[in-house]
Amino acid sequence: MGFPATDLGAIWLTLRLAAATTVLLFVIGTPIAWWLANTRSWWKAPLGAVVAMPLVLPPTVLGFYLLVAMGPHGPIGQLTQFIGLGLLPFTFWGLVVGSVIYSMPFVVQPIQNAIESVGSRPLEVAATLRAGPWDAFWTVLVPLARSGFITAGILGFAHTVGEFGLVLMIGGNIPEVTRVVSVQIYDHVEALEYVEAHWLAGSMVLFSFLTLLALHVFNPTWRGRK
Amino acid sequence: MSSPAGIRARFKLDYPGFAFDVDLELPGRGVTAVFGPSGSGKTTLLRCVAGLLRVPAGHLTVNGETWQEGSHFQPTHRRPLGYVFQEASLFPHLTVRGNLDYGMKRVPVAERKVSLDRAIGLLGIGHLLDRKPEGLSGGERQRVAIARALLTSPRLLLLDEPLAALDLARKQEILPYLERLHDELEIPVLYVSHAPDEVARLADHLVVLEAGGAVAAGPMVETLARLDLPIRLGEDAGVVLEGTIAERDERWQLARVDCSGTDFWVREGGHAPGHAVRVRILARDVSIALNRATDSSILNIIPAEVIELREEAHPAQVLVKLKLGATPVLARVTRRSVDALGLVPGRQVYAQIKAVALIA
Numbered sequence: 001m002g003f004p005a006t007d008l009g010a011i012w013l014t015l016r017l018a019a020a021t022t023v024l025l026f027v028i029g030t031p032i033a034w035w036l037a038n039t040r041s042w043w044k045a046p047l048g049a050v051v052a053m054p055l056v057l058p059p060t061v062l063g064f065y066l067l068v069a070m071g072p073h074g075p076i077g078q079l080t081q082f083i084g085l086g087l088l089p090f091t092f093w094g095l096v097v098g099s100v101i102y103s104m105p106f107v108v109q110p111i112q113n114a115i116e117s118v119g120s121r122p123l124e125v126a127a128t129l130r131a132g133p134w135d136a137f138w139t140v141l142v143p144l145a146r147s148g149f150i151t152a153g154i155l156g157f158a159h160t161v162g163e164f165g166l167v168l169m170i171g172g173n174i175p176e177v178t179r180v181v182s183v184q185i186y187d188h189v190e191a192l193e194y195v196e197a198h199w200l201a202g203s204m205v206l207f208s209f210l211t212l213l214a215l216h217v218f219n220p221t222w223r224g225r226k
Numbered sequence: 227m228s229s230p231a232g233i234r235a236r237f238k239l240d241y242p243g244f245a246f247d248v249d250l251e252l253p254g255r256g257v258t259a260v261f262g263p264s265g266s267g268k269t270t271l272l273r274c275v276a277g278l279l280r281v282p283a284g285h286l287t288v289n290g291e292t293w294q295e296g297s298h299f300q301p302t303h304r305r306p307l308g309y310v311f312q313e314a315s316l317f318p319h320l321t322v323r324g325n326l327d328y329g330m331k332r333v334p335v336a337e338r339k340v341s342l343d344r345a346i347g348l349l350g351i352g353h354l355l356d357r358k359p360e361g362l363s364g365g366e367r368q369r370v371a372i373a374r375a376l377l378t379s380p381r382l383l384l385l386d387e388p389l390a391a392l393d394l395a396r397k398q399e400i401l402p403y404l405e406r407l408h409d410e411l412e413i414p415v416l417y418v419s420h421a422p423d424e425v426a427r428l429a430d431h432l433v434v435l436e437a438g439g440a441v442a443a444g445p446m447v448e449t450l451a452r453l454d455l456p457i458r459l460g461e462d463a464g465v466v467l468e469g470t471i472a473e474r475d476e477r478w479q480l481a482r483v484d485c486s487g488t489d490f491w492v493r494e495g496g497h498a499p500g501h502a503v504r505v506r507i508l509a510r511d512v513s514i515a516l517n518r519a520t521d522s523s524i525l526n527i528i529p530a531e532v533i534e535l536r537e538e539a540h541p542a543q544v545l546v547k548l549k550l551g552a553t554p555v556l557a558r559v560t561r562r563s564v565d566a567l568g569l570v571p572g573r574q575v576y577a578q579i580k581a582v583a584l585i586a
Contacts, residue, residue: 128309129329
């Protein structure tokens, strides 16, 4: 026996959600990580704390506030309505917004650590060799901080796959739109479909194991050397 | 106000606990050593010149080009300079060849003056090209870093204690390469160092920094011979002179060095006649006599004129500046001897030089 069509739909949706979230997190998280790694501003500690907050907040709390903010009377909701996007709750892109915030620390922190461990010297060297900041970012920082970027990508993707409470709060349980794997498992258990629940839950265990294995494999040996 | 040739640098910085204020006019060619103790601002000066540190009210022109003036600030990557850092700064993710190419390929072909083959030959790194930096010795890494900087065809080369992280044997390995740079390339060099032997061997011009300010700047021979701030290159005040090997005495294993008309006998160093060398004479190795001693073991007894005297920290001692023809030399004698011999400016004497060190 394999996965029924509804399960496959949930898996596909989950993968799309995690992929979109990871891509967006690289785009948004890298500048934040860069700023946190280099700033001496008073704002470093507060902003760092805000980015890390999803680590300790119950996902339901985050989901609740996002639901309110993205709702018809919330600031984000008013903005999305104003620019013609409609309302985000109970849509795929609403889930993406929630996931980006929820998984932010898992992407920002590895990149920030990697940028800090590379230090400013290699970029200064690149500047004395005529490389502008953008050029140096791609040809020096990204290769040297590679393991941090890989770790960030794997953790951001995996953490998004594993979310549950936030999805229930802002996505509900709409097949093909917001019903991700973790919600589907919940439904199976509610309906006493233990065999189906085993298949999906077992897949998640395997996925998590492979993810953590990948983290070790992709940590290049030169890391930590001077 | 900028003179067409030369480097004009004015920087002022106020950090808590460190004030940096220099106003320098340096020659646009040759090696200028920036000498001084740790914390005197040597690296700060170099970082300001490179544009790695932005001083709001700074001014910098290099051989007619303005790099910083008022609100105009050319960022580092637009300044035609080469920079060699104190510690190995090769990119670990690139091979030696990749490191050399990194700077070179960012310089337009028409502006490339130093070819890859030339740089590889000058620094002797042809056999390392396919290696990764982690497999190189400290000395090899610095040679690659110097070649990498040269390949950007810089109009100013900045060397920040490039030998400081190396042991004595590695230093001896690199110094000849730096001398070749000095002799063969026309690129002006700012060489930061606190090592007297490097300065004595390489520098033409000397800037002495102390506590964030320049206490002396000028051609090396004259600057070292100044009495008002005897600069200790190592354990003692002294002068460094440039000359050429005039003659070799095979029997006694000696060589005669001609320093702008004044001859010194030194221990043979294996150099052929005509070879350019430098000698160092420390003040404590020079004594003064009124008559030429004919029964002395000292080889170098040379007629001299007393130019200036200055008391030293210990009241028993006096530092005397002598001129041997056109060549300045410092002598340290006791105050009693000054009195006994009647040493005053203008007095004709004999300088008895016990040791002349051949340093390059």
